[in-house]
Amino acid sequence: MSVAVQPDAESDKLDPGVLKVAGVVVLGVIMSILxxxxVSVALPTFQRDFDASYATVAWTMTAxxxxxxxxxxxxGWAADRFGTKRLYLLSVVLFLGGSVLCSMAWDIGPLIVFRALQGLGGGMLMPLGMTIMTRAAGPHRVGRVMAVLGVPMLLGPIGGPILGGWLIEAVSWHWIFLINVPIGVVAFVLALRVLPKDEPHPSESFDFLGMLLLSPGLALFLYGVSSIPEAGTVAAAKVLVPAIVGLGLIVAFVFHALRKDHPLIDLGLFKNRNLTISVITMTLFTVAFMGAMLLLPSYFLQVRGEGTLNAGLLLAPQGIGAMLTMPIAGRLTDRIGPGKLVLGGMVLIALGLAPFTQITAGSSYPLLLGGLFVMGMGMGMTMMPMMSAAMASLTHAQVARGSTMMNIVQQTAGSIGTAVMSVILTNRVLESQAATAYSAVTQGQVPRDQVPPEVLVQGQSALADAFGQTYVIALVLIVLCVVPALLLPRKRIEAATPESGEVPVPVPMH
Structure with missing residues (x-):
C-alpha cells in the first residue's frame, strides 16, 4: 500500500523509502551500463564466430x-505523459526482450538489430532513474541520491570487462546477454512493488516535429562521429555526410524549440545558470575522461599482453578509489555545494593521469594501479556533484526534462570522446611501422612467428609511446575543464521555487 509523504525538508538522511527506490533504480541502470x-570484450569472439570484420562487429556497440x-x-515527455513507473517497467521489458533475442542471434546482422532493440529500452533507464530518485529524495538530498546512482556508472566500466571476460572463457558469448534475464526479472518485480504510484500530468502535447528533427539528428551525428576510428580521418565522406546532416537537424531543432511553447527538450532550462555551467563542465569532462578510460584496457591487452579477465581486474583500483570518495562527495555536495569538490576531483584526476602520459612497455604496475586509484578518487568527487549542480536547482516539473537533457549531453560527449581518442591513438600508431606491425599481431591479423623478434620489441615500445601521447591530449582536456568548474556553486544550492501554477507534488512511498 502506498502512503503519500513529503520528503523531510530538514533531514539530510536518506530514509528507508528513498533507499528502496534507489535500490530498484540502480538494478535497472546497472543492466544498461554494464x-x-x-559487449566490448566480446568483439574478437564475434569476429571469429561470425567470420566478420572488426568494422562489422563494432556495429554491435554502435547500434x-x-x-x-x-x-x-x-x-522526458513520456515520463510526464504516462508516468515514470509505467515507463520504467516498459524499459526493463524492452531491454530484457532485446537481451534474450541477442543471445539467440544466428548471425552478425540479426545481432546488430537486436542490440538496437536492447538500446531502446536501455536508453530510457538512466534518465528515468535520475528523475525517479530526484523526485523521491527532494532537491536538498540530490547529492546523496546521485552518489547512489553513481554506483552502476562505476561498476559498468570496471565490472563489465571482468564479467564479460569470465563468461566468455567459462561458458560462451551468449551468456553476456542471458545474465541480464535474472537481474531484469528481479528489477521488474521490485519496481512493480516499490516504485511510487504514477500520477502523470499530461499537460503538454507531444512535439512530433521536434522528435523528427532531434532524434534522427542525434543518431546521424553520432553515427558520423562513431565512424571516425574506422575511416581514420574526419574528412571521409562516411564521417562528414551523416555528421553534417545530423548537425543540421539538431540546429533546426534548436530554432524550432526556441519558438515553440512546449518543445521536446526545453532549452529554456539553460536560463538556469547552475544547469548551464554544469552542462559545459560535463561536456568537456566526459570527452576527456571517458575517451581516456576507453584506452586503459587496450593498453593492458595490446601492449602488456594481458587476457581479458586480467585486464578487467587491473582496472579495479579505479573503482575502489571512486567508491571511497563518492558517498562522502554526495553528502558534502548537499551541504557545501559542488564547486570545491569538482575542482578537487579534477586535480586528483590530473595527478592520477600524469603517469600514463609517460607510459612505456615496461611501466611499473604499482605506479599505474596507484594512478588509477587516484583517478578513481577524483571521478568519485566529480561526476555526481556535476549532475547534482544541474538537478538540485530545478523545480519538480522540470526534473524529467532536465535529466533527459543531461543524459543527451553525456551520451553525445562520451561518443565524441571515444572517437577522438581512438583516432588520435590510431594515427600515432600508423606513424610507426613497427607499432603498426605489432598492433596487427596483437589483434590476430598477422601471426606472431611471421614478424622478426626485433620488430616485435620495437613495435611494443612504439605502441606504448602512442598510448602515452594520446594520454597527453586527455590530460590537457582535463586541465581545461577547470575553467568552467571554477564557476560552479561553492555553497549549498537552494531548491527552486515552483513556477506559477505548479503545485508541489507529494511523493508516495511504500
Whole structure:
C-alpha cells in the first residue's frame, strides 16, 4: 500500500523509502551500463564466430549507442505523459526482450538489430532513474541520491570487462546477454512493488516535429562521429555526410524549440545558470575522461599482453578509489555545494593521469594501479556533484526534462570522446611501422612467428609511446575543464521555487 509523504525538508538522511527506490533504480541502470562494456570484450569472439570484420562487429556497440540517442529525447515527455513507473517497467521489458533475442542471434546482422532493440529500452533507464530518485529524495538530498546512482556508472566500466571476460572463457558469448534475464526479472518485480504510484500530468502535447528533427539528428551525428576510428580521418565522406546532416537537424531543432511553447527538450532550462555551467563542465569532462578510460584496457591487452579477465581486474583500483570518495562527495555536495569538490576531483584526476602520459612497455604496475586509484578518487568527487549542480536547482516539473537533457549531453560527449581518442591513438600508431606491425599481431591479423623478434620489441615500445601521447591530449582536456568548474556553486544550492501554477507534488512511498 502506498502512503503519500513529503520528503523531510530538514533531514539530510536518506530514509528507508528513498533507499528502496534507489535500490530498484540502480538494478535497472546497472543492466544498461554494464551491457555496454560487457559487449566490448566480446568483439574478437564475434569476429571469429561470425567470420566478420572488426568494422562489422563494432556495429554491435554502435547500434546500441544510436538507439540510446534516438530514444533519450522523448523520455522526458513520456515520463510526464504516462508516468515514470509505467515507463520504467516498459524499459526493463524492452531491454530484457532485446537481451534474450541477442543471445539467440544466428548471425552478425540479426545481432546488430537486436542490440538496437536492447538500446531502446536501455536508453530510457538512466534518465528515468535520475528523475525517479530526484523526485523521491527532494532537491536538498540530490547529492546523496546521485552518489547512489553513481554506483552502476562505476561498476559498468570496471565490472563489465571482468564479467564479460569470465563468461566468455567459462561458458560462451551468449551468456553476456542471458545474465541480464535474472537481474531484469528481479528489477521488474521490485519496481512493480516499490516504485511510487504514477500520477502523470499530461499537460503538454507531444512535439512530433521536434522528435523528427532531434532524434534522427542525434543518431546521424553520432553515427558520423562513431565512424571516425574506422575511416581514420574526419574528412571521409562516411564521417562528414551523416555528421553534417545530423548537425543540421539538431540546429533546426534548436530554432524550432526556441519558438515553440512546449518543445521536446526545453532549452529554456539553460536560463538556469547552475544547469548551464554544469552542462559545459560535463561536456568537456566526459570527452576527456571517458575517451581516456576507453584506452586503459587496450593498453593492458595490446601492449602488456594481458587476457581479458586480467585486464578487467587491473582496472579495479579505479573503482575502489571512486567508491571511497563518492558517498562522502554526495553528502558534502548537499551541504557545501559542488564547486570545491569538482575542482578537487579534477586535480586528483590530473595527478592520477600524469603517469600514463609517460607510459612505456615496461611501466611499473604499482605506479599505474596507484594512478588509477587516484583517478578513481577524483571521478568519485566529480561526476555526481556535476549532475547534482544541474538537478538540485530545478523545480519538480522540470526534473524529467532536465535529466533527459543531461543524459543527451553525456551520451553525445562520451561518443565524441571515444572517437577522438581512438583516432588520435590510431594515427600515432600508423606513424610507426613497427607499432603498426605489432598492433596487427596483437589483434590476430598477422601471426606472431611471421614478424622478426626485433620488430616485435620495437613495435611494443612504439605502441606504448602512442598510448602515452594520446594520454597527453586527455590530460590537457582535463586541465581545461577547470575553467568552467571554477564557476560552479561553492555553497549549498537552494531548491527552486515552483513556477506559477505548479503545485508541489507529494511523493508516495511504500
Amino acid at each position: 551491457d555496454v562494456t560487457v 546500441y549507442t544510436l538507439a540510446l540517442a534516438t530514444v533519450i529525447p522523448i523520455t
